[in-house]
Amino acid sequence: MKDLFDAAFAAMQKTHSPYSQFPVGAAIRTSDGRIYSGCNIEVISYPEGWCAETTALGHFVMGGGGTITDIAVVAEKKAKCTPCGGCRQRLAEFAGPDARLHLCDNNGIVETMTMKDIFPYGFEADVLGKGAA
Numbered sequence: 001m002k003d004l005f006d007a008a009f010a011a012m013q014k015t016h017s018p019y020s021q022f023p024v025g026a027a028i029r030t031s032d033g034r035i036y037s038g039c040n041i042e043v044i045s046y047p048e049g050w051c052a053e054t055t056a057l058g059h060f061v062m063g064g065g066g067t068i069t070d071i072a073v074v075a076e077k078k079a080k081c082t083p084c085g086g087c088r089q090r091l092a093e094f095a096g097p098d099a100r101l102h103l104c105d106n107n108g109i110v111e112t113m114t115m116k117d118i119f120p121y122g123f124e125a126d127v128l129g130k131g132a133a
């Protein structure tokens, strides 16, 4: 899993977070071994910025999507930074309940859980009678 952490850590170096000064990186691994990463990107109109996990998901979708097996998140100033509520919902759109979420410090992975651990009782497609297209 070091390659996934390294991808998240490298992405964190690209952060655009001049307002919070809180760099974050995320990386996603697919079942066929691809890795997509992202950093947080902030905007002077603060609510318009977005999280590292969301950037990584954009790269994952544009790279062809697939099955997500692992997600790593690293924040320079906070060990074991967990995805925000909105990112949990976005990750759950593409990552099944058994996908692993790796929380990191600046040296590597320090705790691993699953999506269903961190996002139980999420709002799911069956409520609308729909599955993902």
Ligand code: THU
Pocket: 017, 020, 022, 024, 025, 039, 040, 041, 042, 049, 050, 051, 052, 053, 073, 081, 082, 083, 084, 087
């Ligand atoms: N942030 C992330 O990118 N991911 C997280 O999991 C938590 C928060 C970002 C959003 C914002 O740019 C900064 O951290 C401070 O909230």
